[in-house]
Amino acid sequence: MEPIIIVLIILVVLVFIALMKTVQVIPQASAAIVERFGRYTRTLNAGLNIVVPFIDSIRNRIDLREQVVPFPPQPVITQDNLVVNIDTVIYYQVTDARAATYEVASYIQAIEQLTVTTLRNIIGGMDLERTLTSREEINAALRGVLDEATGKWGIRVNRVELKAIEPPTSIQDSMEKQMRADRDKRAAILTAEGIRQSAILTAEGEKQSAILKAEGEAKAAALRAEGEAQAIRTVFESIHAGDPDQKLLSYQYLQMLPKIAEGDANKLWIVPSEIGDALKGLSGAIGNFGPMAGGGSPSSAPKPPAPRREQPPLD
Secondary structure, eight states: HHHHHHHHHHHHHHHHHHHHHHEEOOOEEEEEEEEEEEEEEEEEOSSEEEEOTTTTTEEEEEEEOEEEEEOOOOOOOOOTTTTTEEEEEEEEEEEESHHHHHHOHHHHHHHHHHHHHHHHHHHSSHHHHHEEEEEEHHHHHHHHHHHHHHGGGEEEEEEEEEEEEOHHHHHHHHHHHHHHHHHHHHHHHHHHHHHHHHHHHHHHHHHHHHHHHHHHHHHHHHHHHHHHHHHHHHHHHHHHHHHHHHHHHHHHHHHHHHHHHSSOSSSOOOOOOOOHHHHHHHHHHHHHHHOOOOHHHHSOOOOOOOOOOOOOOOO
16 A cells, blocks of 8 residues: 555656646746757747646746846047046847847847947047047947847847946046136136126216216306306396496496405406596595585585696606
């Protein structure tokens, strides 16, 4: 009985193993390569799959999702013989599991080496300045070459990115000095431009102030002249309306003489010829008022003696 039980146990184990090998569950976004006696038979897609146990075997399970692979920095020589280190990142996706398994031994290593050689070819035709400012151009050229080369491997390169481009230390120091000099130059230009603009605005303000001041003075002078003219016109009209006689005018003329002589700087002043007529008129007026005050008539008043003229001495 015991040998029979042992055989039954062995048979149950074999059946369980056969069932395990018969039923294959493939996860979503994955694929499996099936070989029969070492030869490719079919590709298992996601889900439940049945294979022939002990005859069919799973060669490789491939992830069909997009993969991101960073590559270590690679030294690349530019057109002007400068060595720069470039880090790259590849975004790829397996589109044909069979080609990715049988067309290339290791597609990751193949993509890395193809990336390095293509990058050296592209950078070798550019100088350092263009290399640092043409990332989009380098990415597009690198992606085009990789996508064309990896198509037969069942791989699609979706994107290529340059993470960093590091020039030599001496070149970095020179670039920093150049950028610092450019910033200092721009700062000096902006400062000079600010001073110039400030001077222009100040001059414009002073000019506008002088113009406004001159206009104000001109208007004030015009108003003063107009006021004086109006005052003179008013005085003239008042005098004309009052109809003054020669006696009043002579008296007013004599009142103005002290004002003419005012001032310490007046060493010499000239008496007009009309002063004689004014004195005669004033004398006549005083003579007329004198007899009237004494009760006599104007004709009986004594006449003032005529002024004596002294002859200048003869030489």
